[in-house]
Amino acid sequence: MNVQEKMKELFQAWGRISDVSRARALLEWDQETVMPPSGIPHRAQVLATLSGLAHEKLTSPETGEILAFLEERKEELDPLEKAHLREAARAREKAVKIPRDLVERMSRATSLGLEAWKRARERADFSLFLPHLKEILDLKREESRCLGGGGDGKDLYDPLLDDYEPGMTSARLEELFSGLQGPLSALAARVRESGRRVDLSPFQGDLDPEAQLAFGRKVLEAMGFDFRAGRIDRAVHPFCSGHGPGDVRITWRYSRTDIRPALFGLVHEGGHALYEQGLDPALDRTPAGGAASLGVHESQSRLWENLVARSLPFWEGFAPVLEKALPRRKGPADPEALFRAAGEVRPSLIRVEADEVTYNLHILLRFRLERELLSERLSLPDLPAAWNDLSEELLGVRPGNDAEGVLQDIHWAMGALGYFPTYTLGNLYAAHLFEAARRDLPDLEEGFRKRELLPLREWLREKIHRHGSVLPPERLVTEAAGAPPSPEALLAHLENKVSVIYGA
């Protein structure tokens, strides 16, 4: 058998694995959007069975044999084939190295942990969640060791981080993030000291949800969201769910009095959706056919949300459309006023409500603390105070209780350690890519003024979307932008915005 025939076998096996995952994703979408409530127990069962089947196929001796054969004759593979082999081997290694018993213990621990976290948050009492978080941390350390973490001076955090952001290490993150903390804290302080508050009334009023959606759809159409290959539904949490480039679904929620949750939520999820719709159909169901990483995915949502839809040129284009769609807003449809309202900076306690500047400080806080917890430099009983101290140091605000502080996020209760940094990586990549797009497309922002957003989608599709995970994430961003990512573009963007809006 030659490598081409073996490669075909790999594609066949992978196609089936990805079909099962895709079925699972659809069942999850269904559960969050339309499933009747009494369906929950049956659905959980079906999802568990499908997970088990995908795991079985991934870890089967047959799949192992295919990968071993290709590894052996790697020098005969072209670069694309090497990428498929790398991605497949990566997925299989994780599945094989983490014993089933550990997966089951983790599943039980997070299932109980989630329940305890909800109760603890309701009562703002971290002590109720502490024993569960302890167990989850123990299991995450065990998981990391299974994947090579801990030994030989290797950071325990790295294998967990790598799960969400292939190739990323804590050392590289420190390098990227170290330049952020000081300048961002300084920006937050400048805003506080300016004493200015932006006027939010251009986005506020008595706002019909259907009209909000209609306006959001107009923006998504301009972005190039393909409605024949996607749909929008209501859900408790906004999310994007991709089932191949031909079927990408986003969800939205709204406030009756403020268009920002609906609008920026739709644009954010729309950015994720353009990535999924832009994946190369020829790579569909192959190992390198999916998105490059969570960080790159988040760069697409943040780019459209923050760099496009919160910009002045965007509002110069869309102010009249907003005025027509939602005439009953309190403030004027003046582009400058809308831009300022969209750019509000206000240090606050809750991450999911944070603005562009302070959001990344929330992430830095979590990144520091989860690393210290994992390495046991910080003990669990000291966590709430450490959180509050760091919040005061970075953001200038101190939580009044655990619910506003250490208990606000679901991630640790779900066992998602190493996930938070991908949010800030996304912001960083977004600004870096947008800067490159502006260089490559000199008329880009002039186009925004005419509601022409498609050239940006085409640039992103060409540079990012269509490549799937053929290149590792940081290399993909580097090749797209012509230079390795750094905090500079993000900081320049934020400093400029703060100067214009807060005159500080």
Added chain:
Amino acid sequence: MNVQEKMKELFQAWGRISDVSRARALLEWDQETVMPPSGIPHRAQVLATLSGLAHEKLTSPETGEILAFLEERKEELDPLEKAHLREAARAREKAVKIPRDLVERMSRATSLGLEAWKRARERADFSLFLPHLKEILDLKREESRCLGGGGDGKDLYDPLLDDYEPGMTSARLEELFSGLQGPLSALAARVRESGRRVDLSPFQGDLDPEAQLAFGRKVLEAMGFDFRAGRIDRAVHPFCSGHGPGDVRITWRYSRTDIRPALFGLVHEGGHALYEQGLDPALDRTPAGGAASLGVHESQSRLWENLVARSLPFWEGFAPVLEKALPRRKGPADPEALFRAAGEVRPSLIRVEADEVTYNLHILLRFRLERELLSERLSLPDLPAAWNDLSEELLGVRPGNDAEGVLQDIHWAMGALGYFPTYTLGNLYAAHLFEAARRDLPDLEEGFRKRELLPLREWLREKIHRHGSVLPPERLVTEAAGAPPSPEALLAHLENKVSVIYGA
């Protein structure tokens, strides 16, 4: 290992098989209701993979070993366990005995056959479909022989029929159907000769679809459809899709000028849905946990549609509700007028538009012809003329072309031979069960006048729904009704209706 432990293994294996089928059913529901159009090719791929996985599990040596062990020690099983074994062995036997190669040839033949059928129907030209139907018939004969048909004087039709209606044979069908043909043709002739036409205006007018749905929902609520365990969506074809008793979905369509397609469609699918919602949750994911047969399923939909929602007591209860929901109808909300309009009999060419009386004549026609085709007593080039002659004989109407005749149904192009009889079995069982329910519940129809339909659902749940496929279909109906099914109840019901409405 004892039989109890082996039984547990069977349940575990079966749970996974049924989870995969359930995932498949959800993906199909999604495709018919909400999936964006560009999702089709990916979806087909996922569905094929899930079919393959379920087939793999069903035919695996492990499943075979479990069943062989239990078969060996059958005398130690209780009746319920025996039913599980029977159902599991039945499903596995079909999967094992039909070679993969035949499944694939059939899949190709029906896929091409469906395309050819569509073209042929558009051009009303049977000759375009003939070579495809020939191949499908050849393959169905081969399939039947794999399952023991053809040899030893065994009817080729029986294994195909058994696929839809376990235990049913063509001999038993002949027995049940032989008494129908004459009386039904006579009834159709009596209606024709009466010269009367019923006034349909009570159901007609300019009818808001939302108001039609709201009225339909009121009827479904009265029937006891559990909206926490189900939902209603628009689709091109009405259907019911069950994903366990906690999640049962129906679809509907409407006419802007006539409430009958929406209303009777919703009640019909609602009858199917009550069956699925009423399955015993303790039997969920087990071999005997699903519906007994297509015929029994159809009995539930037809019972609610024809015996309940087309009855005078029902309209005595619901006429005022209809008037309130849809005041812009042309005719009066008079119970008697509504009952007559709902009971219209009009021999016509197209099965799916047929009334209660002539519907079964359409089925008899197809049953006769598909048996003759299969046994090669009728040759394919003679089929269109045979269809037209039999239509004239049974219904008194003669198709003007092949599209109105032999090409009207999709079933043969899909390879569904032996399916049609289950529709008339459903009608027969429905009338038989309803007669028994009236005996058991003397106030039944008095309740209808007060819109109290729940006692009937409870009776059906107790007698039919909760039993899954623990009993073979005909035995289930026999035990529920206290007597074996016969055409008598159906004929009595129809004769009475024709007498009242057509005075003939």
